[in-house]
Amino acid sequence: MLEVKDLHAYYGKSHILQGVDFHVGEGEIVSLLGRNGVGRSTTIKAIMGEVDRRGSVRFKGRELIGLKTHQIAHAGLGYVPENRDIFPQLTVRDNLTLGIKSGKGAGRWSMEDMFALFPRLKERIDTPGGVLSGGEQQMLTMCRTLMGDPDLMMIDEPTEGLAPKMVELVADLLERIASRGVSILLVEQKLTIALRISKRLYVMGHGHIVFEGTAEDLKTNADVRKEWLEV
Numbered sequence: 001m002l003e004v005k006d007l008h009a010y011y012g013k014s015h016i017l018q019g020v021d022f023h024v025g026e027g028e029i030v031s032l033l034g035r036n037g038v039g040r041s042t043t044i045k046a047i048m049g050e051v052d053r054r055g056s057v058r059f060k061g062r063e064l065i066g067l068k069t070h071q072i073a074h075a076g077l078g079y080v081p082e083n084r085d086i087f088p089q090l091t092v093r094d095n096l097t098l099g100i101k102s103g104k105g106a107g108r109w110s111m112e113d114m115f116a117l118f119p120r121l122k123e124r125i126d127t128p129g130g131v132l133s134g135g136e137q138q139m140l141t142m143c144r145t146l147m148g149d150p151d152l153m154m155i156d157e158p159t160e161g162l163a164p165k166m167v168e169l170v171a172d173l174l175e176r177i178a179s180r181g182v183s184i185l186l187v188e189q190k191l192t193i194a195l196r197i198s199k200r201l202y203v204m205g206h207g208h209i210v211f212e213g214t215a216e217d218l219k220t221n222a223d224v225r226k227e228w229l230e231v
Contacts, residue, residue, distance in 0.1 A: 088130025107149025
């Protein structure tokens with residue numbers, strides 16, 4: 001579904017991504033792991049056209065390099081940034097409604113589906129997003145992205161700063177989303193979560209991919225974990 005080949009990205013004169021290659025299949029959860037600063041978030045931003053980049057990013061056979069961010073989003077990619085980017089003055093209902101892409105017919109997700117995935121949002125439906133807890137805001141951001149009916153969601157650090165119980169809720173939500181046929185590219189620091197829910201994992205180091213394999217492959221590869229993941 002998503003094929004990234006020889007992807008390079010730049011912030012000004014800084015060459016951040018240096019030939020990244022990976023793919024995400026239909027309905028897969030694929031995790032992108034690595035220490036802070038190696039280029040994981042930049043990879044997602046490059047796919048979305050938010051930074052200068054070159055190489056090839058093909059989504060469902062269509063080349064995305066050269067397209068603008070809104071065109072990429074309308075092609076079927078959803079992006080959940082690390083900073084969540086909810087509208088704090090708007091209610092939960094309004095935030096979810098803003099996720100619907102104009103011009104699209106009925107998608108596979110409705111507002112009632114969002115409440116079934118995360119009932120707490122229904123309880124808070126008329127509450128401004130800015131007064132939600134961090135975990136509730138994270139759920140709202142993911143559900144708002146789903147309202148746009150993406151075929152693939154790219155999610156940056158969804159469990160950052162969350163309590164353990166909320167981390168488990170996020171992991172369960174991601175698995176339920178994937179079970180509905182939505183592919184997920186997950187940038188995640190918590191190795192236990194990534195190992196539990198991912199079909200495949202990539203490890204980044206210094207702007208390129210240094211490991212690709214299954215969760216079991218990574219569990220048994222102590223050298224990769226020690227050199228590229230452990231603090």
